[in-house]
Amino acid sequence: MTAKSWVPVPEGSHFPVQNLPYGVFAPPGAEPRVGVAIGEHVLDLAAALDDDVFARPSLNAFMAQGRERWQQVRAAVTALLTDEAHRAQVEPALHRIAEVRLLLPFEVADYVDFYASEHHATNIGRMFRPDSAALTPNWKHLPIGYHGRAGTVVVSDTPVVRPNGQRQPVAGEDLPGFGPSLRLDIEAEVGFVVGVGSELGTPVPVADFEQHVFGVCLVNDWSARDIQAWEYVPLGPFLGKSFATSVSPWIVPLDALAQARTAPPARDHELRPYLRDDADWGLDLAMEVRLNGHPVSRPPFASMYWTAAQQLAHMTVNGASLRTGDLYASGTVSGPEAGQRGSLMELSWGGRDKIALPDGSVRTFLEDGDEVAITATAPGADGTVIGFGSVTGRIRPAPEVR
């Protein structure tokens, strides 16, 4: 039997009762608190469950309570929203999503960005390092990643200010160029949010993934390709990325994604034991990137070479500890086909090809005023569709800097 909520869930909604993603919202004139999305509503958990852990402006305290508690709360919320008997009690705790402010759902501890799509890494390698092999020799032996700036992770709908920065000197010039980025780009990614931390000095095995990771969101890792290209050798991306990283307001619990789990691609090399996974943590998420409302790409997350469980094991194999609120992102999701690429850099092939939009405009990189929205859906329980909502951002002009 298909579980169904007494709260109306419109056809095509991202938030059936099989999903129940967590977020932080502020009703008009009230303090931020934790809620769960259902159809076009958000349920105030502090009110519905009479528990102060949800009367806070972030999910962190709840996330730190661990998997058993996450499952209890999910079961309790499911019961409240499916059994009509609770309706009179619960209804006052429902708010229309359209009438509340959605806030950053968790305090970001450390932010790590991986690089787990073979198609993306191959495309970028061809463009950034045309004289070398597209994939570096380490790529299929370990999930490559780096730390990003946690302090500039913002919630969806936060405006994104075009960054100023240095770029490669033009031929014949001694000095690097400087000014607003001329190659402002997106990266369509999936983010994993750590609930339960770990001890310094103690690696977290692949098999413990579900004990630590609370849920999944969408990430747009905005990237200034001209700034990045000039700065990134030898220590990696810095200012080309650190100006903003947007996340979706809803964190989908791992338990909502049981039907989305799938085997990752076959491995080309034998992996070191700490990276071997018995459980399939590939995820069949169908992503879509829209530029000013027009779909420009449909990246398939199931094509990612490295899984989030492997990334967690890799990130901690050196003894690095995890904290509640750590966010790690998949890296740009690009599939094998041209219409499946998760960045404009790839879609325009480094600016060579114009991306034509149905309104007659063309783009290579982003212009001021452009709006990008990334969405995703996945198969859910009872034949439903689990949605991630969207991560959206609009570009504002750069400030004047000399």
Place this chain on the structure above:
Amino acid sequence: MTAKSWVPVPEGSHFPVQNLPYGVFAPPGAEPRVGVAIGEHVLDLAAALDDDVFARPSLNAFMAQGRERWQQVRAAVTALLTDEAHRAQVEPALHRIAEVRLLLPFEVADYVDFYASEHHATNIGRMFRPDSAALTPNWKHLPIGYHGRAGTVVVSDTPVVRPNGQRQPVAGEDLPGFGPSLRLDIEAEVGFVVGVGSELGTPVPVADFEQHVFGVCLVNDWSARDIQAWEYVPLGPFLGKSFATSVSPWIVPLDALAQARTAPPARDHELRPYLRDDADWGLDLAMEVRLNGHPVSRPPFASMYWTAAQQLAHMTVNGASLRTGDLYASGTVSGPEAGQRGSLMELSWGGRDKIALPDGSVRTFLEDGDEVAITATAPGADGTVIGFGSVTGRIRPAPEVR
């Protein structure tokens, strides 16, 4: 007249009344709180100033109050510790440093590591990239940096567990090696702690350095060179660094370093206006690295090519915001001479040369049980010496991981 404290300050102490560095300490059986070091004592500020902002386990709340307030508190503490009239009132708030626990002095928001020593970057470039120019083309145009792991910044005296990790396949092998790092190293650095944050989208000019940066500490950015060498192309260091970064327990206020300010080295290229500095923010710190008690290097911080004021301006020129508790480190401090190199990688020239210690032992990289201490002193007011105490760590064996 030389200001002098009624608290005894032994000859050679790092903490005369001209210094007054801040830390967080816990007396036996009591909660952590903010203190100021004076001679061999720490002054409990919550007790001495009757102000709750200091009755906390971190400096963050006080640091967020801004420069005017920092100067008021410094003046008030100076008055309390120099005027005998306050002795009876203040003495009960003094604890012997040897009898308290020193804790991480601030909650680290984001951690950025720069690469600002020309001598270090040249040495490392020669070893890591022998077929290219030692300095990358961008090096003298911008302060290169990257984000590190804030969650693994630990206070001095925290044991450092040798990391496990992958390393380059040996000749003739298909698979990378794996196991405890064979090239565990130090990086002797100076850290800058942000007190006052900034708005997303608004760059912080070089001239605002003193409004944002609260103080200075010592940093040992432990590095596993074999892990780093295999992983770092193309996205920079990750697990080779993220297992631990140690900081000294005392944060020296910028105002204690007025006499240490010095002109940075002459620039080889004209700089973009956002990096031009009128005020001299080079700092004449004499550092010393001791391995198992034996001095092995004396890096001169005054030789750094980029200043902390330039690094702050660069880090925010793209609109990235600052937060209270952001830590940014200088990068390894190496002078032009062999005895001035701030890493074992350079001192042993990539493991080629043995470093002989006076006890008859030799080292290339660190062995289990080794202890490294980094200290620094600078000229202070009234002809005194301002000390930074030390950042110390001892290596523990790696756990078993397959």
